[in-house]
Amino acid sequence: MPDDVAETPTDELAVVHLKAPCPKCGGAVVVGDRAYESECGWRVWRNILTHDISQAEMEEILRDGESRVIDDFESPKSGKEFSARLKLAASAAADAEADEDAPKRTLELVFVDRPVQxxxxxxxxxxxxxxxxxxxxxxxxxxxxxxxxxxxxxxxxxxxxxxxxxxxxxxxxxxxxxxxxxxxxxxxxxxxxxxxxxxxxxxxxxxxxxxxxxxxxxxxx
Known part of the structure; x- marks a missing residue:
């Protein structure tokens, strides 16, 4: 490779960004191995109660404030599956003013009564x-x-x-x-x-x- 041509690191080529901005800083949200995260520190774990949050679902949450009904969450206590929506926590956009050491709750569950037929x-x-x-x-x-x-x-x-x-x-x-x-x-x-x-x-x-x-x-x- 010529000396005047810079080689792009492999890690940079592999970075994938969501098509919706971070609710905390408005910046890009990166698709990580275990979490969706922004450089400002905002983060959502990709697996919640055995459900893997897809990129489309995460973009929907960031865009509309909540997801559609998801049917395969699993209760850690009973082991039973249940239905719910994932919603941006009310404090998600205000995290910038919060103590850095305070726990950050970025998503919350909205339970849906969908009886099993x-x-x-x-x-x-x-x-x-x-x-x-x-x-x-x-x-x-x-x-x-x-x-x-x-x-x-x-x-x-x-x-x-x-x-x-x-x-x-x-x-x-x-x-x-x-x-x-x-x-x-x-x-x-x-x-x-x-x-x-x-x-x-x-x-x-x-x-x-x-x-x-x-x-x-x-x-x-």
Missing amino acids: SVGSCPKCKSNVVLRAGNYFCEQNTRKGADGEAVTPKCDFVLWGEVSGKSLPEGAVKDLLAGKQTKMLKGFKSRSSGKAFDAALKLTPAGKIDFVFQEKTKKKA
Whole structure:
């Protein structure tokens, strides 16, 4: 490289800034490994109660004052998921006048009452089956008690939201929980051969999913 050409440090090339300014100083907010932060000292941790705050969510908070409803926060006490918005704390813009050693609360939770809806009854214990992290669990199938301590699940029933590479439509899940066979579904993929196939689904007496294949019609001679 010629002597008169300055080499740009790799770290500078990797710096990413949000498209919204810092609420404290109006400067740029840098996307760090663990936090969104400004050179003035304003900072928000990227993970809050097991939810990773995306760049789009953080920009929305800085732009509008709060995020949309986020559904996957997890209580550190009970281990249960809950819904809430993330909102800029009222003191966020006034931090410049605060004691540097005082704790800084940059975001606060706005709780949202969004009841969990049942998609059907558990074929094993007749409790409600609810959607949790993309899969359908009996509400008795939990490994955390009300106090957050580990417990033995009272029921082990679960329907995985994806079967052989295909996401199950909620209508098919409801049919299965009602003891019905689903209609023919397209887009499954064989684990062994990788080939696509169509099949209907039904639940076995043990609560497992079984494929039902369409019989091929024999050609008349």
